[in-house]
Amino acid sequence: xxxxxxxxxxxxxxxxxxxxxxxxxxxxxxxxxxxxxxxxxxxxxxxxxxxxxxxxxxxxxxxxxxxxxxxxxxxxxxxxxxxxxxxxxxxxxxxxxxxxxxxxxxxxxxxxxxxxxxxxxxxxxxxxxxxxxxxxxxxxxxxxxxxxxxxxxxxxxxxxxxxxxxxxxxxxxxxxxxxxxxxxxxxxxxxxxxxxxxxxxxxxxxxxxxxxxxxxxxxxxxxxxxxxxxxxxxxxxxxxxxxxxxxxxxxxxxxxxxxxxxxxxxxxxxxxxxxxxxxxxxxxxxxxxxxxxxxxxxxxxxxxxxxxxxxxxxxxxxxxxxxx
Amino acid sequence: xxxxxxxxxxxxxxxxxxxxxxxxxxxxxxxxxxxxxxxxxxxxxxxxxxxxxxxxxxxxxxxxxxxxxxxxxxxxxxxxxxxxxxxxxxxxxxxxxxxxxxxxxxxxxxxxxxxxxxxxxxxxxxxxxxxxxxxxxxxxxxxxxxxxxxxxxxxxxxxxxxxxxxxxxxxxxxxxxxxxxxxxxxxxxxxxxxxxxxxxxxxxxxxxxxxxxxxxxxxxxxxxxxxxxxxxxxxxxxxxxxxxxxxxxxxxxxxxxxxxxxxxxxxxxxxxxxxxxxxxxxxxxxxxxxxxxxxxxxxxxxxxxxxxxxxxxxxxxxxxxxxxxxxxxxxxxxxxxxxxxxxxxxxxxxxxxxxxxxxxxxxxxxxxxxxxxxxxxxxxxxxxxxxxxxxxxxxxxxxxxxxxxxxxxxxxxxxxxxxxxxxxxxxxxxxxxxxxxxxxxxxxxxxxxxxxxxxxxxxxxxxxxxxx
Numbered sequence: 001x002x003x004x005x006x007x008x009x010x011x012x013x014x015x016x017x018x019x020x021x022x023x024x025x026x027x028x029x030x031x032x033x034x035x036x037x038x039x040x041x042x043x044x045x046x047x048x049x050x051x052x053x054x055x056x057x058x059x060x061x062x063x064x065x066x067x068x069x070x071x072x073x074x075x076x077x078x079x080x081x082x083x084x085x086x087x088x089x090x091x092x093x094x095x096x097x098x099x100x101x102x103x104x105x106x107x108x109x110x111x112x113x114x115x116x117x118x119x120x121x122x123x124x125x126x127x128x129x130x131x132x133x134x135x136x137x138x139x140x141x142x143x144x145x146x147x148x149x150x151x152x153x154x155x156x157x158x159x160x161x162x163x164x165x166x167x168x169x170x171x172x173x174x175x176x177x178x179x180x181x182x183x184x185x186x187x188x189x190x191x192x193x194x195x196x197x198x199x200x201x202x203x204x205x206x207x208x209x210x211x212x213x214x215x216x217x218x219x220x221x222x223x224x225x226x227x228x229x230x231x232x233x234x235x236x237x238x239x240x241x242x243x244x245x246x247x248x249x250x251x252x253x254x255x256x257x258x259x260x261x262x263x264x265x266x267x268x269x270x271x272x273x274x275x276x277x278x279x280x281x282x283x284x285x286x287x288x289x290x291x292x293x294x295x296x297x298x299x300x301x302x303x304x305x306x307x308x309x310x311x312x313x314x315x316x317x318x319x320x321x322x323x324x
Numbered sequence: 325x326x327x328x329x330x331x332x333x334x335x336x337x338x339x340x341x342x343x344x345x346x347x348x349x350x351x352x353x354x355x356x357x358x359x360x361x362x363x364x365x366x367x368x369x370x371x372x373x374x375x376x377x378x379x380x381x382x383x384x385x386x387x388x389x390x391x392x393x394x395x396x397x398x399x400x401x402x403x404x405x406x407x408x409x410x411x412x413x414x415x416x417x418x419x420x421x422x423x424x425x426x427x428x429x430x431x432x433x434x435x436x437x438x439x440x441x442x443x444x445x446x447x448x449x450x451x452x453x454x455x456x457x458x459x460x461x462x463x464x465x466x467x468x469x470x471x472x473x474x475x476x477x478x479x480x481x482x483x484x485x486x487x488x489x490x491x492x493x494x495x496x497x498x499x500x501x502x503x504x505x506x507x508x509x510x511x512x513x514x515x516x517x518x519x520x521x522x523x524x525x526x527x528x529x530x531x532x533x534x535x536x537x538x539x540x541x542x543x544x545x546x547x548x549x550x551x552x553x554x555x556x557x558x559x560x561x562x563x564x565x566x567x568x569x570x571x572x573x574x575x576x577x578x579x580x581x582x583x584x585x586x587x588x589x590x591x592x593x594x595x596x597x598x599x600x601x602x603x604x605x606x607x608x609x610x611x612x613x614x615x616x617x618x619x620x621x622x623x624x625x626x627x628x629x630x631x632x633x634x635x636x637x638x639x640x641x642x643x644x645x646x647x648x649x650x651x652x653x654x655x656x657x658x659x660x661x662x663x664x665x666x667x668x669x670x671x672x673x674x675x676x677x678x679x680x681x682x683x684x685x686x687x688x689x690x691x692x693x694x695x696x697x698x699x700x701x702x703x704x705x706x707x708x709x710x711x712x713x714x715x716x717x718x719x720x721x722x723x724x725x726x727x728x729x730x731x732x733x734x735x736x737x738x739x740x741x742x743x744x745x746x747x748x749x750x751x752x753x754x755x756x757x758x759x760x761x762x763x764x765x766x767x768x769x770x771x772x773x774x775x776x777x778x779x780x781x782x783x784x785x786x787x788x789x790x791x792x
Contacts, residue, residue, distance in 0.1 A: 061785070065428045065445060066453030079785070156611060157603030180545060180606035182763070266546045266606065272758050287421065289746050290446030294785075 051303070058296035064286065069293060076297035086298065089269075089276040090305075092186055093255050096193070096277075097309070101250035104194050105243055108201030111136060113231055115202070116209040122221055122230070133206065136199040144196075148263035151192045155179050155264070180266050182274040189260050189275055193253065201246050208242045209235060248313045255306050258283065278302045373465045373688075374681040381411040382682040385424065386438035388416035390632050391499070391669065395699045396438070399690045403682075406689075410682070419443040428455050433674035435683040438498075440669050447495055447670060448744070452787065456494040457673040462684050463493060468692035475691060480729070482738050483667045483708045490789065496687055497667030498699070500706040502725050502732075503553050503627045504646040504663055509720060511622065519647040521660055523558070523590045526650045530599040533622045539601035541594055542621035544609035548757035549749070550625045551591065555756065557649040557664050558587035560737050564657030572740045572791040574781040579774040586652050588759055588766035595762050605761050609633075617642060631721035632704055645724035648731075662735035663728050667708045744789045751776035 058076055062069035080086055115133055118126040126132070139147065154161040155178040163175040178188040212235070220230045236243075258279030262268050269276040269284075278298060286295035368375035384400065386393045393416035400412045413434075417423055421443045427433050428450065439445050450456050463476040463484065476484065480500050487495040512519070515536065520526040530540035544550040560568045562583025570578040594600050601621040604612060616624040617638050631644060638644065648661045656662075671690070673683040689695065696707040697716070704722050706713060706729065713726050729736075742749045752773050759769040780786060 063446070063449035063453060065425055065450050065455055067429060067431060075785070152608070155606070157606045158615070177603055177606040180603075180761070266757065267548070267754065268546075270548075270754055270757060271605075271761075272754050272763075284750075287443065288446075290449035 054296045054299050054303075057293055058300045060293045060296075061291075062293045062296075063290045064292040065290070072293065076294045077301070079294065080297055080301060083281075085269075085273055085276055086278070086281050088273040089278045089281045092275065093257070093277050093305075095186065096190060096254040096257055097251055100190050100193050100197075100254045101247050103190075104197045104201060104250055105246050107194065107198045108205055108246070109236070109239070109243070111198065111202040112205035112209055113235060115206050117217065117227075117230070117235075122227055123217070133203065136202050138199065139196040140200045142196070144259040145263060147192060147196050148260045151195075152179075152264045155188055179264060180271055182271050185265060185271060185275045189257065189264060192260055192264070193257065197250060197253065201250075204246065205239060205242060208239050212238050244313065248310055251309050251313065252306060255302065255309065278305075370466075370471065372685070374461070374684045376407060376681045376685045377679070378407045379410060380407075380679045380682055381413065382436070382679050382686060383413040383415075383434035383677070384436045384686065385415045385417060385420065385434045386436075387420050387440040387444070388418065389441045390629065391699070391703045391705065392416075394702060395695055396690065398698060399686065399692075399695050402689050402695075403686050406685075407682075421445045428453075428674065428676075431676050433677055435673065435677040435679045436686050437672045437674060438669060439495075439672055444670075445672075447672070448489055448787070450672070450674075451489040451492065451494050455674055455676065456489075456492075457675040457677075457680055457683070458492040458494060459487070459496055459673060459684070459687070460493050462496070462687055465684075465688060468688050469694075475688065478691070478693075478709050480667070480706075480708055480710055481734055482665065482736055486667045486738065486743075487670075490787075494672065496671040496691070497708055498669035498671055498690070499667065500665065500708050500729065501627050501629065501668045502646065502663050502665040502706070502729050503557070503625070504648055504728060505554065505623050506616075506626050506630055506644050506646050507623050508619075509643045509645045510641060511619070520650045522654060523650050523652050527593060527597065527599075530594070530597070534599065538619065539621040540599040541623045542601035542604045542607070542612045542616055543625060543760070544607065544612045545603075545605035545757070546608045548753045548760070550609070551760050552753050552756045553627075553664055554625050554649045555587045555591050556739060557662075557737055558590060558652050559584040560739075561649075561651045561656040561658050561660070561662055562586060562653075568737060568739065569791050571777075572744075574741070574745075574777050574788070576778070576781075577774065579770055579777060583652060585766055585770050588769050590652060591756075591760055592762055592766055595760055600760075605757070613637075628705065628721075628725040631719060643720045645720050646728055647724075648728055658737070659732060659735040661728065661731045662737055663732045664738065665729055665732065665736040666738045740789065740791050745780055745786065747786070748776055748780050 057069065059071060059073060060069035061072050061075075111132070115125045115129040117123065118129070142150075157163055157175070157177040157180070160178075162178065166172065166175045176184060179185050216234055216238075217230065220234055225233070256279050257277045261275050261277050261280050262283070265275040267275075269280050279302070282295050282298040282302065285291050285298060289295075382400075382403065384396065386396050393414075396416075397414065400414060404410060404412060415434075418441060420437065420439050420441060424433060424437065424445060428445070433455070437445075439447060447456070464474055467473045467475045467478050469478075483497055483500070484493060486497055487493045489495065507519075511517075515532070517529055517532060518525075520529050533540040559581070560583075563581045567578070567581050567583065570581075601612075601615060604621075607615070612621075613624060613626070613630070613634055614637050615621055617634055628646065630646075631638075634644070648663050651660050671687055673680060673687065677683055691709060693709065693712060696709045696712045699705070699707050700713055700716060700722075704719055706722070706725060713722070718726065742752075755764065755769050755772045755776075758764045759766065764772070781788075
């Protein structure tokens with residue numbers, strides 16, 4: 001909320017008599033409009049207009065190549081409700097949403113804490129923390145496609161890295177066909193999402209911990225607080241904003257997951273729909289089945305799903321701020 | 325916060341209002357209409373049957389994949405010579421659909437399109453939107469090599485049928501693909517293994533292969549359609565063309581035919597008896613085929629593109645050849661060497677192109693014997709025209725394919741439902757993956773596929789076709 005309001009708030013802060021206030025306010029508006037106009041025009045042309053078109057197309061039977069599309073009302077949406085593959089996709093996306101952000105944030109927080117305050121005395125990071133900071137960030141520098149291909153190799157049941165390691169240490173019984181077992185495939189994909197996301201959030205949280213005044217930690221140490229208590233009572237509450245933002249970002253990643261699933265999985269989306277995600281259903285419906293109207297309806301559903309998620313997450317944020 | 329500040333809420337509201345007031349932008353996706361300029365022709369003659377205007381430029385867009393586009397360039401040189409150096413705009417590209425979709429919508433497509441490869445255009449949708457020229461007049465035109473023979477009569481069986489959508493012939497396929505089971509000829513000769521004619525013999529062969537420490541079969545687990553193919557061939561051999569027709573026409577209980585279930589049972593025997601290479605179910609086509617070329621497995625299902633695809637990883641002396649899928653038992657309703665064969669590499673002439681006549685004439689040249697011979701020689705694939713490979717020196721793989729096509733004669737199996745109904749295709753392939761890993765039984769598999777076919781038959785939003 002405050003991002004847009006802040007400059008105006010500052011300008012109006014001295015609160016002079018009414019007539020002057022009005023003039024200043026107009027100047028404030030002029031500046032804001034002038035600064036926003038170019039971005040707003042780009043936003044209208046490249047974001048709002050495609051959205052508007054997608055909303056319109058979701059009510060038609062457009063096939064992607066015809067010069068015209070027939071209006072079919074809400075048929076596409078009623079059909080969605082009975083599309084078992086799309087319902088599978090929603091379920092899988094929700095499972096990703098439930099587990100992936102929490103795991104990524106959890107591991108990210110742990111690593112960040114270790115890097116900042118994991119040393120023996122509790123004041124510095126573990127030995128070699130700079131090195132870890134850089135190494136854990138590596139996955140962030142690879143494109144999703146490369147990550148997916150590399151992990152596809154790693155998951156190969158015969159000569160892949162994972163089964164290779166398991167067999168080398170005598171755990172042959174744990175070797176699996178990771179991407180081909182319906183019960184495992186989605187978790188295999190999820191592990192890759194976590195692996196590739198953790199580094200970024202570790203750096204983010206690490207910088208945020210660095211920004212917490214040292215005196216607070218010192219005081220806690222002098223009071224004899226353990227590492228865990230310091231984390232739970234001091235670090236985490238002061239990082240809440242960062243965690244919330246991370247949750248929104250990761251939630252959007254969880255509701256997408258298209259690229260990894262498309263490149264890595266059996267089918268793709270398999271085995272038997274067990275890794276199907278909404279983005280993949282949408283892509284297949286549009287570009288393989290030539291049903292762009294129906295695919296747009298999926299896109300619109302996905303849009304509202306993401307919107308609701310973002311609103312809920314931000315609403316939680318707002319309530320907390322007001323309480324504080 | 326006082327009321328006159330710009331809040332996020334009012335910004336959102338303003339944005340929403342703006343969003344709703346841009347119907348002008350919203351209308352532009354489908355604003356093209358089907359009223360592009362009609363191309364105007366020149367005078368017709370025996371050597372210029374479509375009346376091409378000599379100076380009219382021609383735009384050719386082809387998919388540049390494993391087959392390259394050299395043979396197209398060669399045909400373009402002939403066209404230039406014929407029509408006084410008409411300017412030809414040639415584009416060899418990938419992702420044909422993404423590039424051309426907006427041009428079709430805008431009513432400004434090229435004159436000739438090779439619509440192949442990942443991300444291609446949906447031909448059925450194009451045809452329904454009247455974007456494609458009916459090529460009947462090309463079929464009935466004199467062939468390039470012999471004016472007394474029509475183009476239609478130079479083609480292999482099924483090429484015309486494959487190109488018919490909704491009653492009009494709009495898709496002219498250039499290559500001819502046959503499917504079967506592949507093995508290394510020297511490996512089989514060394515061990516004295518004979519290619520089996522019926523499934524029981526296949527199982528016995530697998531037992532022999534297994535004893536040598538090699539996995540009898542592997543398959544491209546990530547893409548289960550590779551297994552669907554032998555399954556359907558076995559089913560159709562047992563049930564005959566009537567079964568194929570009833571499946572393609574989505575008739576009730578078509579999939580409940582006893583030979584469909586018997587074929588599904590045959591496929592599960594491979595995994596039940598441990599004849600599949602471990603881990604196959606998770607391998608991509610590259611991984612499974614590489615393992616096969618390295619001798620880790622003896623047999624793999626694939627189509628006639630396999631040799632070209634494996635070129636860089638095939639060891640010398642591997643000499644892959646294609647064998648026909650065995651029959652379920654000795655009561656086959658078709659020839660026991662009936663195979664799945666179909667034409668591919670789709671050429672289209674968009675009806676809104678600026679030089680439709682030029683497009684037709686160009687295809688007449690492209691389907692000439694010389695061009696076809698060049699194609700067969702350079703890419704090692706059968707072209708769609710009869711008898712072109714005679715007298716050519718061919719690799720063992722290509723000659724085994726040519727022989728299989730010849731042996732099958734008119735008994736080629738080509739399932740139309742896989743082209744017409746991609747949703748059914750996906751349902752079948754997904755459940756085949758479950759079948760071969762024995763997560764479902766053959767009976768459950770039949771139930772699932774029949775239900776998918778029934779649901780499709782009931783779905784009024786999907787256009788239905790009929791196989792005669």
